[in-house]
Amino acid sequence: MSGETYLHGNSDVEQERLALMNGILNERCLKVVAPSPGERVLELGAGTGIFAGALARKVTAKARGMVLGIELDERQFIEAAKIAEKEPALEIRQGTVYDPPLSADEWESFDLVHARFLLEHLARPGEAVEMMLRAARPGGRIVIVDDDHSLMLFDPNPGAMTTLFNDYALQFERLGHHPFIGRRLVSLLHAAGAQVVETTQVNFGGCAGQRGFGALVENLAVAVAGAREGIIATGSWTATNFDAAIAEFRGWSERPDATIWYALPTAVAIRPPA
Numbered sequence: 001m002s003g004e005t006y007l008h009g010n011s012d013v014e015q016e017r018l019a020l021m022n023g024i025l026n027e028r029c030l031k032v033v034a035p036s037p038g039e040r041v042l043e044l045g046a047g048t049g050i051f052a053g054a055l056a057r058k059v060t061a062k063a064r065g066m067v068l069g070i071e072l073d074e075r076q077f078i079e080a081a082k083i084a085e086k087e088p089a090l091e092i093r094q095g096t097v098y099d100p101p102l103s104a105d106e107w108e109s110f111d112l113v114h115a116r117f118l119l120e121h122l123a124r125p126g127e128a129v130e131m132m133l134r135a136a137r138p139g140g141r142i143v144i145v146d147d148d149h150s151l152m153l154f155d156p157n158p159g160a161m162t163t164l165f166n167d168y169a170l171q172f173e174r175l176g177h178h179p180f181i182g183r184r185l186v187s188l189l190h191a192a193g194a195q196v197v198e199t200t201q202v203n204f205g206g207c208a209g210q211r212g213f214g215a216l217v218e219n220l221a222v223a224v225a226g227a228r229e230g231i232i233a234t235g236s237w238t239a240t241n242f243d244a245a246i247a248e249f250r251g252w253s254e255r256p257d258a259t260i261w262y263a264l265p266t267a268v269a270i271r272p273p274a
Helices: 012-033 050-059 074-086 125-135 161-174 181-192 213-225 228-233 239-252
Strands: 040-044 066-071 090-094 110-116 136-145 153-155 195-203 259-261 263-270
Touching (some): 012 050, 012 195, 012 213, 040 050, 050 066, 050 074, 050 090, 066 074, 110 125, 125 136, 125 181, 136 181, 161 239, 181 195, 181 263, 228 239
Parallel strands (some): 066 090, 110 136
Antiparallel strands (some): 195 263
């Protein structure tokens, strides 16, 4: 992360949630990030390094590529470093996304620069995007995947969870961060000087009849529960009502028609040739 306050913290429960989330999303994200064998890849906000490891395996298939992940949080960095020990093509460095620990000859050298769930947690997302552009080689790609929490839809009505999720999104703003940053990806990249060539979405939803729906529900429940203290502090929820809403949501997920519609905005850009 950036050095700013991370809404979810880094507890044991959060580490388990991140592993769960990676299990849900990584194959879907690999399709849109589209790393190629032999590429040099920079991932910012690498977290626990699970996705960085997946990128490393892709770029070393039939060619000698490499992945460099940058992560500031001490615990996340340690977890990511453990993955790097098993992936020869992966290196993890500790540092901020605003001023990543890159050597002079590494700037403007990466074929692919990637960030996922990063900009929503930053006070200065535009500055981070400008840095991403600087790290890419001329003609290199920048791929950003991030949240717009307004896109979350439930059907049938899950009860209090709809209101609770909206209040959860507002916790980002309380920290000076950006829960709706996904809609701004193109404008941020354009302002940084990138040429945006594609927008798409990564599906982060599902239905009760779909494999992995339970994991999807649990990821969401734990993510919202991670902001419990801050949400209760606003006075809008008591501890009892908050916990009841989470329990009701988990019960709702057992309905045969339970559905979560959610998609992650994704932008693909190119650093213009020199």
